[in-house]
Amino acid sequence: MTQKLYLDHSYETVFEGAIVSVQPAPAPNTTSVVLDRTLFYPESGGQLSDYGEMGGAKVIDVQETGGDVVTHTVVGDAPAHGNVRGTIDWPRRFDHMQQHTGQHVLSRAFIKTDGLDTVSFHMGDETCTIDLEGQLPDAAAIRRAEDLSNQIIAENRPIDIVTIPIEQVDMSELRRKVPDGVRDARIVTVRDFDRIPCCGTHVRSTGELGMIKVLKTEKVKNLQRVHFKVGVRAYDDYRDKHAVLQELSQRLTTAPLDVAAKVERMLEESQASAKQTKTLIQRLASLEAERLLAAADAAAVRIIVHREADSALARALATEMQKVPGTVAIIGADDGAVVCVSSHELGIDLATGAGALARELGGSGGGKGGFAQAKVDPARVGEFMERMAANVRARR
Numbered sequence: 001m002t003q004k005l006y007l008d009h010s011y012e013t014v015f016e017g018a019i020v021s022v023q024p025a026p027a028p029n030t031t032s033v034v035l036d037r038t039l040f041y042p043e044s045g046g047q048l049s050d051y052g053e054m055g056g057a058k059v060i061d062v063q064e065t066g067g068d069v070v071t072h073t074v075v076g077d078a079p080a081h082g083n084v085r086g087t088i089d090w091p092r093r094f095d096h097m098q099q100h101t102g103q104h105v106l107s108r109a110f111i112k113t114d115g116l117d118t119v120s121f122h123m124g125d126e127t128c129t130i131d132l133e134g135q136l137p138d139a140a141a142i143r144r145a146e147d148l149s150n151q152i153i154a155e156n157r158p159i160d161i162v163t164i165p166i167e168q169v170d171m172s173e174l175r176r177k178v179p180d181g182v183r184d185a186r187i188v189t190v191r192d193f194d195r196i197p198c199c200g201t202h203v204r205s206t207g208e209l210g211m212i213k214v215l216k217t218e219k220v221k222n223l224q225r226v227h228f229k230v231g232v233r234a235y236d237d238y239r240d241k242h243a244v245l246q247e248l249s250q251r252l253t254t255a256p257l258d259v260a261a262k263v264e265r266m267l268e269e270s271q272a273s274a275k276q277t278k279t280l281i282q283r284l285a286s287l288e289a290e291r292l293l294a295a296a297d298a299a300a301v302r303i304i305v306h307r308e309a310d311s312a313l314a315r316a317l318a319t320e321m322q323k324v325p326g327t328v329a330i331i332g333a334d335d336g337a338v339v340c341v342s343s344h345e346l347g348i349d350l351a352t353g354a355g356a357l358a359r360e361l362g363g364s365g366g367g368k369g370g371f372a373q374a375k376v377d378p379a380r381v382g383e384f385m386e387r388m389a390a391n392v393r394a395r396r
């Protein structure tokens, strides 16, 4: 059994322990080390493990294995016996203390404001989540829980931790039951606010949490998942998002809080403009089709070869041409797109030839019967159009 120093000394970062066992770990070039005592918190109860150094080797994972034994995974070799000095990565530990204690406060806040119970907690490297029972909290409910949480932080309430025999625990005030089989329960209390049995690491008073911010909610099966950040994570998040908003605000020349409304207007304008462009292309295509047909030879089948700058106009123009009996049209665009059509009553297959020719020129293409589309290198559009036209003439 490993003596768990982190339970009573969560603010200490350096310790010495005697080596109990050293064995190769499953991952290449790693070693499992067990000491008689440790400050390293093992991953459990939703909280991630501590990292740090042990005898100069990097500690990359800490797990609690059968019967209260804490096993450290270190990179490389570790001394086989004697005493070893361990140092935990303090910024990581304190971050976990903030996230974990913040979770206690937020979970109690959701109970007090909306009667929503937390059934599980997960700490990630980026964000933390709690899963709530009951209905999905809406924006107002989230705000109520955030407001209460941040009020508890501002009041800088002490966080008391006691380990007492199970018989002495007042069960009525606990947010969660003490697990079966526990004889001495470690009770964590946010004074006059929340009490719960917990073996994680916690800050001394709520003021050290800085702030709690909910980021988003989502439904996961029949539970409501709440993503949140506490302390330095919340501050970093605010700073990063503020920088983005500041940049958008400058680019859009509008106040930061008006950015959303401005973007909404811009999207509406852009949609209206796209619609207008489509209408104009259609009108232009009709006019251009008329002009090209008037200029074409009055043969039984006219073959019109024409190039436009814009591919949307080229497509619209080809579609117009296909409606006119006795017409084959090959319309290219500057971006390498080419549309080939033959009017319906002619029944000329263009798709097979267009596909083969496009591939021969290093592009792609296909279609069905009298309608084919190809995409070739823009420099070869002219060549493609001429050869397609020659193919059609040769077949007549």
Ligand SMILES: [Zn+2]
Pocket: 100, 101, 104, 188, 198, 199, 200, 201, 202
């Ligand atoms: Zn806890």
